Amino acid sequence: MSDYLDYLKKRAALGLVSRREFMGRTAALGLTAATAGTLLASAVQAAGPQKGGTIKVGIQGGASSDSLDPAVAANATASTVNRLWGEPLVELHPQGGLEGKVAESWESSPDAKIWRFKVRPGITFSNGKTVTAEDVLATMERHSGEDTKSGALGIMRGIAGMSVEGDTFIVELDAPNADLPYLLTDYHLMIQPNGGKDDPAAAIGTGPYVLQEVDMGVRFVASKRDDYWGDYGHAETIELIVINDDTARMAALQSGQVDMVNRVPPRTAGLVARAPNIEIKTTSGPGHYVFIMHCNTAPFDNKDLRLALKYAINREELVEKILFGYGSVGNDTPINSSYPLYTPLEQRTYDPDKAKFHFDKSGHDGPVLLRTSDNSFPSAPDAAALFQQSAAAAGITLDIKREPNDGYWSEVWNAQPFCTSYWGGRPTQDSMFSTAYLSTADWNDTRFFNDRFDELLFAARAELDEAKRTAMYAEMSMLVHDDGGLICPMFNDFVDGVTNRVAGWEDAKVGFELNNFYAPMKMWVAA
Amino acid sequence: MGPIARLLAQRIALGLLLLFLVSILIFAGTQILPGDVAQSILGQSATPEALANLRAELGLNEPALSRYFDWLGGALTGDLGTALTSGQDIAGQLWTRMGNTLFLAFWAALVSVPLAIFLGLLAVRYRERWPDKLISAVTLASISVPEFLIGYVLMFFVGVQLGWAPSVSTIYDGMSLGAKLHAIALPVAVLTLVVLAHMMRMTRAAILNVMQSAYIETAELKGLSMFTIIRRHAFPNAIAPIVNVVMLNLAYLVVGVVVIEVVFTYPGMGQYLVDHVSKRDVPVVQACGLIFAAVYIGLNLVADIVSILSNPRLRHPK
Numbered sequence: 012m013s014d015y016l017d018y019l020k021k022r023a024a025l026g027l028v029s030r031r032e033f034m035g036r037t038a039a040l041g042l043t044a045a046t047a048g049t050l051l052a053s054a055v056q057a058a059g060p061q062k063g064g065t066i067k068v069g070i071q072g073g074a075s076s077d078s079l080d081p082a083v084a085a086n087a088t089a090s091t092v093n094r095l096w097g098e099p100l101v102e103l104h105p106q107g108g109l110e111g112k113v114a115e116s117w118e119s120s121p122d123a124k125i126w127r128f129k130v131r132p133g134i135t136f137s138n139g140k141t142v143t144a145e146d147v148l149a150t151m152e153r154h155s156g157e158d159t160k161s162g163a164l165g166i167m168r169g170i171a172g173m174s175v176e177g178d179t180f181i182v183e184l185d186a187p188n189a190d191l192p193y194l195l196t197d198y199h200l201m202i203q204p205n206g207g208k209d210d211p212a213a214a215i216g217t218g219p220y221v222l223q224e225v226d227m228g229v230r231f232v233a234s235k236r237d238d239y240w241g242d243y244g245h246a247e248t249i250e251l252i253v254i255n256d257d258t259a260r261m262a263a264l265q266s267g268q269v270d271m272v273n274r275v276p277p278r279t280a281g282l283v284a285r286a287p288n289i290e291i292k293t294t295s296g297p298g299h300y301v302f303i304m305h306c307n308t309a310p311f312d313n314k315d316l317r318l319a320l321k322y323a324i325n326r327e328e329l330v331e332k333i334l335f336g337y338g339s340v341g342n343d344t345p346i347n348s349s350y351p352l353y354t355p356l357e358q359r360t361y362d363p364d365k366a367k368f369h370f371d372k373s374g375h376d377g378p379v380l381l382r383t384s385d386n387s388f389p390s391a392p393d394a395a396a397l398f399q400q401s402a403a404a405a406g407i408t409l410d411i412k413r414e415p416n417d418g419y420w421s422e423v424w425n426a427q428p429f430c431t432s433y434w435g436g437r438p439t440q441d442s443m444f445s446t447a448y449l450s451t452a453d454w455n456d457t458r459f460f461n462d463r464f465d466e467l468l469f470a471a472r473a474e475l476d477e478a479k480r481t482a483m484y485a486e487m488s489m490l491v492h493d494d495g496g497l498i499c500p501m502f503n504d505f506v507d508g509v510t511n512r513v514a515g516w517e518d519a520k521v522g523f524e525l526n527n528f529y530a531p532m533k534m535w536v537a538a
Numbered sequence: 539m540g541p542i543a544r545l546l547a548q549r550i551a552l553g554l555l556l557l558f559l560v561s562i563l564i565f566a567g568t569q570i571l572p573g574d575v576a577q578s579i580l581g582q583s584a585t586p587e588a589l590a591n592l593r594a595e596l597g598l599n600e601p602a603l604s605r606y607f608d609w610l611g612g613a614l615t616g617d618l619g620t621a622l623t624s625g626q627d628i629a630g631q632l633w634t635r636m637g638n639t640l641f642l643a644f645w646a647a648l649v650s651v652p653l654a655i656f657l658g659l660l661a662v663r664y665r666e667r668w669p670d671k672l673i674s675a676v677t678l679a680s681i682s683v684p685e686f687l688i689g690y691v692l693m694f695f696v697g698v699q700l701g702w703a704p705s706v707s708t709i710y711d712g713m714s715l716g717a718k719l720h721a722i723a724l725p726v727a728v729l730t731l732v733v734l735a736h737m738m739r740m741t742r743a744a745i746l747n748v749m750q751s752a753y754i755e756t757a758e759l760k761g762l763s764m765f766t767i768i769r770r771h772a773f774p775n776a777i778a779p780i781v782n783v784v785m786l787n788l789a790y791l792v793v794g795v796v797v798i799e800v801v802f803t804y805p806g807m808g809q810y811l812v813d814h815v816s817k818r819d820v821p822v823v824q825a826c827g828l829i830f831a832a833v834y835i836g837l838n839l840v841a842d843i844v845s846i847l848s849n850p851r852l853r854h855p856k
Contacts, residue, residue, distance in 0.1 A: 069706070074813035074814075074816070074817060075631070075635075075805075075809070075810050075813045075814070076621060076813050076814050076817045076819050076822070078625065157587070157591075158591050159588070159591065160588050160591050160592045160595070161588065162588070164585055164587060164588050165585050212625075224710065224712075226710060226805065227626075228805075228809075228810075228813050229708060229710070229803075229805040230708055230710055230805075252706060252708050252803070253803065254706055254803045255800070255803070256800055256801055256803065258690055258693070258801070259693065259705060259706060259801055259802065259803055262693045262694065262697055262698050262705040262706075263704075263705055263706045265698045266697050266698045266701060266704070266705050267701075268704055268705065268706050269706075416816075417816075417818075418577075420577065421577040453585050453586060
């Protein structure tokens with residue numbers, strides 16, 4: 012047993028075994044979680060993160076039209092770059108919950124209407140200036156002004172007032188919200204000196220790195236700051252190379268030109284993983300691929316027709332053929348186990364008989380038009396074709412209209428009554444539901460108007476008792492599942508690739524690709 | 539020289555007129571695209587307020603005609619405006635990208651043009667024998683395969699399996715010339731394969747055509763060697779069509795490398811254009827379109843002029 016433990020410890024130290032895996036395997040040996048945790052820590056500590064060297068990242072999603080202004084960040088490259096130089100107030104903890112970044116601690120009034128964030132004392136921006144609560148306030152102001160173009164504006168609504176008291180930043184809300192700190196993990200909300208009002212794209216923040224070379228959509232080079240407060244940032248230099256072409260990105264990983272890549276195409280992940288020096292890392296997240304119907308537009312205003320389509324889709328088949336197994340089956344609710352207060356619902360499965368029954372009951376005659384495009388999610392047209400086949404078996408004719416990628420988000424999504432789309436997910440039920448299922452939400456892309464649902468949403472925000480909140484969210488999921496216009500066949504995993512030149516990958520339960528974009532600074536050069 | 543100068547002036551004026559017409563086409567074309575730039579910048583995460591704010595800031599509410607003349611006036615004075623998406627000066631960014639594209643095109647041309655002409659001459663020398671057939675077969679096969687496929691095949695075998703050349707051709711300022719050349723080895727190879735056949739076949743055909751002439755027979759009867767005949771007598775007379783096809787291919791190397799730049803992530807104009815097309819960054823798309831058109835028209839102009847100058851009958855019209 013001790014040999015096996017040593018083996019596990021070594022692998023853990025090398026980053027070959029994830030924390031979860033390590034805990035699981037040691038538990039199988041009869042060790043308690045506490046002992047195993049200590050073992051793991053000591054093993055990783057023994058080898059320790061190596062300092063220095065250069066980590067090269069091949070990353071998808073950047074374009075030469077990007078900006079360094081975090082307010083308009085909208086892709087994986089911008090998210091990664093912004094986290095190199097900047098930090099939000101609070102961040103998602105990889106194993107769930109939150110951790111403080113610029114905020115050292117935070118607390119709310121008992122009714123969850125007033126939130127106080129204490130700024131971490133003594134930390135500085137990369138220009139040497141000490142971070143104050145005024146900087147935090149200015150940042151939030153810049154993202155919430157009427158004339159802002161920040162992608163975080165939606166989050167900032169509902170804030171009644173903001174103020175500063177010494178080293179504490181105070182937020183007063185219109186209505187209680189127990190999840191406010193989660194909302195402030197938004198990747199647009201990087202704390203900048205004077206809120207970035209003077210120079211929004213200066214890339215000056217409290218992050219562990221300072222950008223040295225910036226060539227938008229091509230290449231970024233960042234070097235480690237000596238005076239960074241935290242323990243991230245092991246490599247001396249991080250080089251991000253934007254490689255949007257999938258094949259080229261995989262070739263760069265295989266030939267060792269880069270140490271890690273994001274978005275390994277599920278189709279080729281198995282082939283890429285065959286190379287002995289490459290490991291494919293998957294993170295199950297809240298992201299999901301959807302077929303969305305407008306509940307207020309004929310023929311989708313008929314609940315039976317919606318149910319018919321929900322029963323007519325073969326979720327397992329889609330996970331297998333579209334995600335190649337890199338994902339999990341959805342259940343017509345946007346919530347899965349990556350959310351904090353999750354309750355599983357009874358799984359809806361493919362049932363042509365029930366689909367036919369509901370379709371006949373709906374009284375609808377003739378085909379149903381589904382719009383799709385390549386960029387609505389990877390292989391969306393293929394998924395639509397599979398849906399067409401499985402629906403045909405239930406006697407439902409789906410007509411598929413392929414729309415151009417250009418203008419899909421303005422002309423089709425949230426405009427046409429039935430189309431394919433995707434959601435990246437949100438950190439909490441509240442933010443997911445308020446973003447897309449609340450009657451008054453801008454992006455209520457299923458035109459879901461349900462009074463009971465809205466009532467529960469607001470009640471849950473003010474509810475600090477977790478058990479009661481969990482029950483409320485379960486009921487809300489149920490409402491969407493039964494009555495909503497959402498067909499959610501699958502949750503997609505984030506699939507990344509790393510070579511054995513770098514170590515320290517941490518399997519996360521929450522967050523986005525590349526360890527919530529922190530992998531470049533959490534990992535180290537092993538060789 | 540009078541008539542020649544007039545001919546040249548006429549050609550250049552025609553070129554400019556053509557460029558002006560192209561500018562109208564480019565502007566009109568970018569206006570009728572679906573969606574708008576504000577929506578494309580903010581993507582799925584656009585709120586109505588953010589959209590309205592961004593639209594106002596970008597000046598998208600102005601009428602199209604006044605935007606056209608503003609743009610044309612700016613372009614004529616070297617001011618291509620600022621990119622809508624990043625707010626950066628287009629001209630500055632574009633020169634770097636243009637420099638990169640020309641760098642790649644230059645090295646590809648330096649390899650492919652002499653190689654194509656040499657192979658063409660070789661094919662004539664060994665006409666209808668195995669070297670001729672081999673050269674034709676290989677070059678025609680490589681032009682028939684889509685260029686991105688050649689790119690992927692080379693990337694896999696040369697880049698990943700053999701590890702001789704990098705599969706990502708990102709170049710930047712701090713690199714030495716040697717490092718840059720190493721980085722662009724694969725795209726240069728692909729471009730060479732793509733343009734080789736066209737130029738080689740044209741060289742071969744043009745020279746074979748000349749070889750039928752009586753004065754070649756005379757040269758043969760004089761006892762000159764085959765290569766001397768081709769070099770001294772046939773090639774100068776075949777230069778006009780060869781220059782034409784070489785210029786067409788040079789133009790292709792500059793304006794047609796979008797796919798190769800994307801496949802090898804080479805930071806040239808093509809990739810710059812693609813990035814901004816997908817973001818609806820109209821000023822950048824227009825600027826790139828205009829420059830591509832100018833390069834294309836310019837190189838064709840050069841081809842025209844060279845063929846006029848190299849042909850005594852055109853040089854001295856009756």
